[in-house]
Structures are given as structure tokens and as C-alpha cells.
Amino acid sequence: MTTMIPFSEALEKLLSHAAPIERTKTIPTLYAEGRVLAEDIVSPVNVPPADNSQMDGYALRAEDIRGATPESPVVLPVSQRIPAGSAGKQLEPGTCARIFTGAPIPPGADSVVQQEIVQAGDATAGFSSPVKPGNFVRRAGCDVPVGSLVLRKGDRLTPANLGLAASAGRAYLSVYEPVRVSMFCSGNELVWPGEPLREGAIYNSNRYQLRALLHAFGCEVTDVGVVRDTLEETVEAFSRAARSTDVIITTGGMSVGEEDHVKAAVSQLGRIDMWRLAVKPGKPFAYGEVKGVPFLGLPGNPVAVFVETLMMVRPFLRILQGMPPAPNRPIAVRADFDWKAGDREEFIRVHRNNAGGLDLLPNQNSQVLSSCARADGIVDVPLGKDIRRGEFVDYYPLAEFLA
Secondary structure (H helix, E strand, C coil): CCCCCCCCCHHHHHHCCCCCCCEEEEHHHHHHCCCCCCCCCCCCEEEECCCECCCCCCECHHHHHHCCCCCCEEEEEEEECCCCCCCCCCCCCCCCCECCCCCEECCCCCCEEEHHHHHHHCCEECCCCCCCCCCCCCCCCCCCCCCCCCCCCCEEEHHHHHHHHHHHHCCCEEEECCCCCEEEEEECEEEECCCCCCCCCCCCCHHHHHHHHHHHHHEEEEEEECCCCCHHHHHHHHHCCCCCEEEEECCCCCCCCCCCCHHHHHHEEEEEEEEEECCEEEEEHHHHHHHHCEEEECCCCHHHHHHHHHHHHHHHHHHHHCCCCCCCCEEEEEECCCCCCCCEEEEEEEECCCCCCCEEECCCCCCCCCCHHCEEEEECCCCCCCEECCEEEEEEEHHHHCC
């Protein structure tokens, strides 16, 4: 019998086969949300480009109000008005300028006093306390200095990253093209939702959750459909899936019975490594190539598909997308349940409770998809490690996988 492979070893082995898909495209920054950057971005300008006001108020020399007190305020004439988008003139000593948030600090001024503490007159402003030079002044380049690296090749373009690229003046960005994934589900027992559920059949949940997960990861998905349990249909499905795609992912057909044809079909068209993972759920896993296209084979149990897609497929796809695999980093959270360890590493579905701890979802069977739908995270239970109520465990929030 083949020895089972620990999860960490299997993941390392899988990722050693991954390499970025080097198709790139230059698109407008405005439409680049969610894409992966294919270039480093160095800012040609300071951000902000000049010293500017952090507040609506009055620009002045701090020295001019050094002696101001509530009992003896300093009153300065207002010599100019500087709204955002305009440039002020030289500020003469002993005067101040009405200034608005984002407007450049006029030459000669070194501070801003917020309007809420200023006694404004018709053409004067009274100050009842001193300020330090630099008060409420945003310095040129304090966000991004000219010549600095703004974003790195491989960064996903989040809303904040897009704003940063725009602030550096980039109207267009070079991005990786989405990874193309062809997928299909294997099994005579699978029927489409909406069809009559004949005896011995089940509705195909894997198609819907796997497709949605791949879209959430930023992939372009081609759905080959359901493949019946024959060698001929499985070979044909793989041949179709290998056309114009970057990776093939399947569910089901991963056992070694006479009704499971994935191994034989892939072996006929390329090569395959069948792995038995020392994890639960998701013991069977396959990696190989079909006509030169990488192939990942997942088991048929829906919870195993869910967990293995998050824990193994996602890091593999991230490398293909030009990103680092970003190994999942757990959070230490208190377990409000007991768990008896088994003979494999286990990924159990949990939900955070109002007391800040974790509750165990009641049914952890690998066919019970409701445990995934109701969970907000996964706990990694190491081999042979029991969990006692009150102990802290490694918790992976589902939101982190789908961000």
C-alpha cells in the first residue's frame, strides 16, 4: 500500500511544479481591479507633490504667533485665500493665509492652524496659542517619495493598490492575463440541479462550488461539464479540456475501482502521480500533465473539494497568476470544544462565537457540505494532537482565502 504523504510535504511537492503564466496585457488603471501586476511601479513624482495643508485653517509662520495666549491673542491680517488646486503667493512676515485642505503651503509659511480654534474677523485671524513649525502640514513625498518602489510585480491590484498606482500618475498598467482553468466533474451519479433526482443519483454540488471558488481566485473558467464513468468519455473530456487552457482540475473518479477512469485517461494522454494525503478530508489527490497541460485531480466528496481547493489548489494557482503562493498563516483562537485526534492531520470546520472562541460545526463528515456553508474558518488539527476545550488552536478565516 502506498504510504500517505503529510500535507506540508504534498503542498511543497505540488508547488515545485508551478510556474507563472507569462501572458501579459496593458490595460487602463481604471479597469485593472483584481488583476495581478506584471511590472514593478516606480513613482516619477512625489506624493503629495508639494507641502500641503492637512486642515481647513490658516497658514502662517509659527514664529509670528509664538507669544499668543488666550488672554493676549495675536491677530494677523489675512493676506490671501488658497483653495485646493491653486497656488499661493509668497507669505509676508506678520500675515497669514486662509487655506483649505489639500492646498499647497505658500512660500514663507511653515504651519497651519485649524479654523476651529481661530477667531476669524473680516480680514483678520486671531490666534490664542502658539504652534510648532510643521503643524498640520503634509510634507511633499510623505506618502510616496519620487523614485520609490510603489508596487511590486506580482501584487494583486486591490482598490488601495489601484489608488496608489493612480497617485503615481499611472494611467495604464501591465497585468498578467487571467489563468485559464478547464474543469469537469466525473460520475454517473451526478445530475444537474433542477432535474428529477433519479434513484441512486445526487445533485452535482461540486460543479457549483469549485467554479465559484476558481472565479473568486481570479481565474477564467471553462466548464467541460459532467463526465460519465467510462474510459472513452473521460479521455475525450481531458482532450477537450486541454485545448487553450493553462490547467485542468477535476473532481471525482480518483479511486482505483473499475468505475474510476481518471488515472487511466491521464496516463493515456500524458502522465499522472497519484498521492494519498495524510489529511482528512481529502486523502486522494493527483497531479500530472495532459498533453503538456498541468492537471490537478480532487476527490469527489464535496467537503474534500472545498478544503483541498483552499489549501492546495489556491497556492498553486497563485504561482501561475504571477503571485507568491502566500502560505496560509493561522490565527491563534480559543477552542470552545473538545476534539479527539485521528490518524491523519484534519481540517475541521468551525464558527467564531460571541465570546470570541470557536464552536465546532456539528457534522464533520466529508460529504456534509453544510459544515462548509455555515463555517467562517478552518482549524488545522495536527496528527495525534487532541484539542481540549479552552486551548488555543490554529484557525484559518475563510475570508482570507477569498480576499
